[in-house]
Amino acid sequence: MAVKQKIGVELINANINLTHNISVQCPINSLCVDQPFFVADGAYLVTGVSYVHSTAGSDGSAVNLQITKDTGTTAPGAGTDLLTNNTNAGFDCKGTANTVQAGALVATEATRTLASGDRLSLDFAGTVTALAGVVVTVSLRRV
Numbered sequence: 001m002a003v004k005q006k007i008g009v010e011l012i013n014a015n016i017n018l019t020h021n022i023s024v025q026c027p028i029n030s031l032c033v034d035q036p037f038f039v040a041d042g043a044y045l046v047t048g049v050s051y052v053h054s055t056a057g058s059d060g061s062a063v064n065l066q067i068t069k070d071t072g073t074t075a076p077g078a079g080t081d082l083l084t085n086n087t088n089a090g091f092d093c094k095g096t097a098n099t100v101q102a103g104a105l106v107a108t109e110a111t112r113t114l115a116s117g118d119r120l121s122l123d124f125a126g127t128v129t130a131l132a133g134v135v136v137t138v139s140l141r142r143v
Contacts, residue, residue: 020139026131029130033122038140043113043115045112049083051065051135055130056097058130063129065122066123079119090125122136
């Protein structure tokens with residue numbers, strides 16, 4: 001008489017280490033405004049941010065892009081800054097075109113952790129004259 005064995009695998013917390021990449025684009029200058037681009041449907045940790053533009057800003061003053069965590073009724077871009085690049089100003093929107101910039105994230109994980117309903121937003125600073133072809137990608141991990 002043959003003995004049958006059931007062989008299987010049980011996955012527990014299978015998605016705990018999955019990284020999700022969320023991208024937002026501002027292909028033309030008029031779209032480079034403070035705006036939310038992600039609403040958390042659970043708890044996430046921001047693990048990385050990258051930025052590139054195809055046409056640099058041309059204003060005489062600094063032009064930067066910060067990524068913020070907005071909670072409650074906070075206006076887009078008025079929340080907690082998540083980048084420490086350029087003395088906490090964020091990405092340099094006047095940098096060399098088509099050159100990817102890596103975001104330097106704030107060190108405190110609690111600051112980078114989103115709760116359900118929290119939002120990620122773009123926060124432009126300075127006059128974005130000529131800036132175009134912006135792509136921002138944020139890497140998130142469920143926690």
